[in-house]
Amino acid sequence: MTSIRACLSAVLLASALAAAPATWNLKELWKVPAAESVPSAEPGVKAFFINSVPWKGKPTRVFAYYGAPEGASASAKAPAMVLIHGGGGTAFAEWVRQWNRRGYAAIAMDTCGAIPGKAPEAKPFGPEKTRHPQGGPEGWGGFGQVDQPAGDQWTYHAVAAVVLAHSLIRSFPEVDARRIGVTGISWGGYLTAIAAGVDSRFRFAAPVYGCGFLGEDSAWVGQFEKMGREKASKWLDLWDPSRYLPEARMPMLWVSGTNDFAYPLPSLQKSYRLPRGERTLAVRVRMPHSHPAGAAPAEIPAFADALFGRGKPLAWIRAERTEGNRAVARFRSARAVAKAELNYTSEEGAWKDRKWETIPAEVDRKRGRVEAEIPAAAKAYYLNLFDVDGLVVSTEHIVR
Numbered sequence: 156m157t158s159i160r161a162c163l164s165a166v167l168l169a170s171a172l173a174a175a176p177a178t179w180n181l182k183e184l185w186k187v188p189a190a191e192s193v194p195s196a197e198p199g200v201k202a203f204f205i206n207s208v209p210w211k212g213k214p215t216r217v218f219a220y221y222g223a224p225e226g227a228s229a230s231a232k233a234p235a236m237v238l239i240h241g242g243g244g245t246a247f248a249e250w251v252r253q254w255n256r257r258g259y260a261a262i263a264m265d266t267c268g269a270i271p272g273k274a275p276e277a278k279p280f281g282p283e284k285t286r287h288p289q290g291g292p293e294g295w296g297g298f299g300q301v302d303q304p305a306g307d308q309w310t311y312h313a314v315a316a317v318v319l320a321h322s323l324i325r326s327f328p329e330v331d332a333r334r335i336g337v338t339g340i341s342w343g344g345y346l347t348a349i350a351a352g353v354d355s356r357f358r359f360a361a362p363v364y365g366c367g368f369l370g371e372d373s374a375w376v377g378q379f380e381k382m383g384r385e386k387a388s389k390w391l392d393l394w395d396p397s398r399y400l401p402e403a404r405m406p407m408l409w410v411s412g413t414n415d416f417a418y419p420l421p422s423l424q425k426s427y428r429l430p431r432g433e434r435t436l437a438v439r440v441r442m443p444h445s446h447p448a449g450a451a452p453a454e455i456p457a458f459a460d461a462l463f464g465r466g467k468p469l470a471w472i473r474a475e476r477t478e479g480n481r482a483v484a485r486f487r488s489a490r491a492v493a494k495a496e497l498n499y500t501s502e503e504g505a506w507k508d509r510k511w512e513t514i515p516a517e518v519d520r521k522r523g524r525v526e527a528e529i530p531a532a533a534k535a536y537y538l539n540l541f542d543v544d545g546l547v548v549s550t551e552h553i554v555r
Contacts, residue, residue, distance in 0.1 A: 178305050178393070179353060184208075184318040187326040195220070196273040197248035199255070205264065205323055207291060208315045211307055215291040217316045218271070219264035219323075222251040227260060227329040234334035234463045237321050237357075238263040239313075239350075241341030241365075241446060242295045245271040249279035250450050257456050258465070260330045264320045266313035266346065267294040280446040291316075295342045298378055301390045310349070310394040317350045321357065334358055334463045340449030341365055341417060345396060348426060351407060352399030359462055361408040363449040366418045366426035367396030372506070374417040396426060403430035408458045408469075410449075412442025413498065419506035420535075420552050435469055436549040438537065440498050440511045454546050470540050473523075475550040482516075482538055483526040484550050490542040492520055497527035499536035509535075529555075 188205050195202035200222040207215045227233035236259050238250050246263040248271075254261035265271065268290020274282035286293075292300060297309030305311055317337070325332040336359045339347035344365020351360035370379050370391045379387035392398065409427045411418065420438075427434050437454045460466030470488035477483070482497055495516035502509040516527035516538055529536055537552040 178311055179315060179318065181318070181353070184315060185322055185356070188319045188323055190323055195248075196271070200248045200251050203323070204289075205316070205319050207319055208306065208312060210291045210312065214289065215268070215312070216287070216289040217264050217266075217291070217319065218246055218269070218287065219262055219320055220246045220248045220251050221260070221262045221324065222248075222255045223260040223327070223329050224255045224258045229328035231329075232331035233258060233260045233329060234336075234459065234465070235260040235262070235324050235330045236459070237261075237317060237324065237335065237337040239317055239337065239339030239343030239346050240266065241339065241343040241449065244280070244340070244343070244446050245269050245282060245284040247271070247274070247280055247282075247446065247450075249274060253450065254456075259456075259459070260324065260327065262320045262324045264316050266316050266343075267309070268292065280450070296375065296378070297394075298375075298382060298390060301382070301386050301393075305393055308393070310346075313346050314349050314353060317346060318354050321354060325356070336361065336459050336462070338363060338455055339365060340446055341444065344418070344449075348396035349394075349399045351405060351430065352396075352402035355404065357405055359406045359408065359458065360403065361410060361455045361458060363410045363452070363455075364412075364415050364418050364444060365396075366409075366411075366423045367398075367400060367429075368422040368425045369395055371425075372419045372422045397429060400426060400429035401431070404432045406433045406435070406458075406462060408435045408437060408455060410437045410452050410454060412444070413438060413440050413500070413511045414507050414509065415442070415444055416507040417444065421506070424551060435471070436551065437547050438539070438549040438552070439547060440513060453544070454548075457544075457546055469546055470542060470548045472540070472548055472550055475538070477529070477553065478526075480529050480531075481526050482529050482536060482550075482553070483524065484538050484540070486523050486525060486540060486548075488523070488540075488542065490544070490546070492518055493541050493543045493545075494518065495525040495527070495538060495540045497529070497536060497538055499530055499533040501530070501532040501534055503534055
């Protein structure tokens with residue numbers, strides 16, 4: 156296992172340094188796609204079928220929900236979001252409505268050739284879904300499709316669906332095409348990381364959980380082992396987000412948790428260091444991994460509001476370092492800072508299984524400085540800074 160993992164690590168490093176594979180025809184995908192309005196099973200949102208890229212020579216369509224905030228019009232344009240579901244999910248009407256209530260238009264599309272039914276009131280992120288006859292390849296990951304042409308594989312179709320949904324929402328008169336962001340959860344975060352490097356029209360990107368370097372450390376290392384070196388290397392070369400993140404230039408907010416089972420902190424760190432734009436981290440201790448939890452972080456709308464002239468920005472970590480046995484960060488914040496903490500683990504082994512502990516950190520608001528003594532037993536640690544609204548920004552984690 157070690158030799159194969161080392162080989163895949165070398166593949167990822169070489170791939171990240173090379174130009175991303177040009178597999179999407181952006182000239183076509185950036186055009187306004189044909190879209191058919193269909194009856195919506197959900198209140199307060201519209202439903203569409205969007206014409207998408209062909210699969211095995213046949214045309215495909217992507218289902219999507221769309222909603223706009225009250226009062227949005229051609230003379231009072233709203234900012235907008237493209238919302239990408241994760242594994243087991245589909246287009247979520249409730250996610251669209253959440254953003255509508257915040258004053259944003261939003262579009263959420265299915266990425267696996269399915270149509271959602273009406274979600275139960277008790278499970279708004281749990282609608283039943285069924286395949287439709289003009290759907291593209293099923294997800295997630297498409298590992299078994301690696302020997303097919305790239306244009307017939309799941310990631311290709313899923314990213315195309317994201318770009319086409321973006322092209323569609325930009326065309327609506329009530330939407331401000333200059334103020335559109337993208338966020339996705341889990342596999343949707345993975346797709347967000349790729350889309351950030353593919354579709355430069357996005358104003359910002361906020362992957363939740365998802366990242367690249369899946370061949371080095373992720374929930375799918377065992378899958379790559381089963382595929383064998385040749386097929387695993389082929390998949391990673393085509394579809395690992397590390398291939399595309401170096402092309403991302405927009406601001407990015409990376410949201411995750413210390414014990415994420417699918418996308419561990421080392422892979423997340425390598426990923427967020429690749430883009431060329433500004434980055435902000437929001438890493439909470441033991442953040443749950445689910446669609447409701449991934450849609451909930453208030454840091455995402457706050458990040459969007461600041462970029463779109465609707466609110467104050469999150470605190471900015473402008474420098475971080477270790478001074479002797481103390482973790483130190485310098486920050487600037489237009490928001491009142493409430494507290495800071497040092498999070499650390501004294502354990503080694505799988506990141507998803509490590510126990511994390513939290514101790515208070517000292518905050519010097521006047522100097523914009525936060526620091527804490529690092530426990531002698533700490534194997535890894537980082538700082539979190541909270542504002543009075545409970546919004547968090549994080550430093551990078553450091554391994555001792």
